[in-house]
């Protein structure tokens with residue numbers, strides 16, 4: 126297994142290109158199952174989660190070809206010959222459940238293993254299943270698999286989510302495009318990835334209104350056709366690299382960055398004393414001279430502060446002036462990075478969903494362990510400003526969501542290398 130070694134090396138400067146969004150790509154790919162015509166995605170990120178989704182779709186009979194060094198994914202589902210998504214693939218990635226709605230909508234039957242994924246809380250899929258039931262699906266849970274049937278096809282219905290779920294909104298949205306009649310999704314997720322999915326489905330001929338608001342209305346159509354769609358910018362990768370100069374000092378331009386994807390996060394960074402400017406190529410982030418101030422952060426569904434940037438933000442606040450309180454409201458058990466940051470000298474108190482961070486003047490390098498995707502990158506960020514060497518183990522988590530992390534950070538002057546574990 127590989128390790129990443131980061132040595133605090135002072136201020137950063139230069140540019141980092143931001144890739145297409147992992148989470149958008151992982152919902153756009155299963156959309157291929159809705160049509161027998163080709164769907165091509167451009168601006169795709171090169172990540173192991175995308176590989177996993179590729180393997181899953183191929184196991185169902187879809188053709189998936191990676192072109193232009195992985196930045197283009199050409200898919201065709203004209204001949205689906207298997208409707209069983211096996212545990213062996215699904216367990217690797219929770220987003221695998223997103224094949225359920227499309228397969229069921231198109232062919233009236235599907236069997237999908239219950240997923241695994243990051244170890245951040247219980248993360249059930251009950252909302253996905255309830256939404257499909259509201260569209261007439263008959264579901265049975267047997268031996269860890271969801272057996273779904275809709276013999277006469279799915280029918281439009283009203284789905285009212287008790288709380289916001291990104292994945293359940295995506296599954297329901299895809300399924301509803303081919304359901305007979307009108308489906309209304311209430312308390313739907315508003316994330317940019319949902320808007321991106323809706324735009325792609327619209328290009329394929331779907332009738333969707335209200336994406337980006339909490340009520341999405343879908344008028345089912347008989348069939349969807351092919352399309353080509355560019356994946357939206359990865360706002361979590363963007364936010365992660367915005368934190369690099371915020372933590373280490375200096376000035377970095379994030380190419381392709383858009384403030385509207387991350388307004389709540391940008392406001393918190395500015396409150397902490399970091400400068401953000403919009404440029405014609407993206408966003409420029411600078412912290413020169415002064416350190417950062419403590420700020421309080423509460424994670425919320427979009428447009429609130431994203432849970433996927435909570436760990437990275439905590440890395441910044443470890444050396445802020447004062448006491449910061451971070452509240453995690455989306456996932457239980459999402460502070461696994463805290464004990465690792467404490468190994469580097471951070472002062473953090475975790476009680477349930479609240480972490481209180483008392484800033485210290487300087488973190489010190491230490492051997493640390495990545496526990497999930499976002500936690501792993503928070504340790505690398507912390508290492509950028511720590512004194513001495515930080516050695517991050519279990520970096521396979523990182524490969525799920527960050528392409529070329531070493532190259533991107535080296536490009537702005539960080540001292541970072543990937544080595545085989547000794």
Ligand code: UD1
Nearest residue numbers: 148220248249250251252253289290291292293433455456
């Ligand atoms: C997606 C993102 C993930 C991000 C999360 C919240 C992808 C591939 N992943 O995950 O990176 O952290 O949104 O922004 O896009 N829940 C239920 N029942 C369900 C579904 C969810 O109880 O059926 C709960 C979850 O356990 C969690 C909350 O709802 O506490 C929100 O989860 P959800 O928005 O569904 O997250 P994902 O779609 O899994």
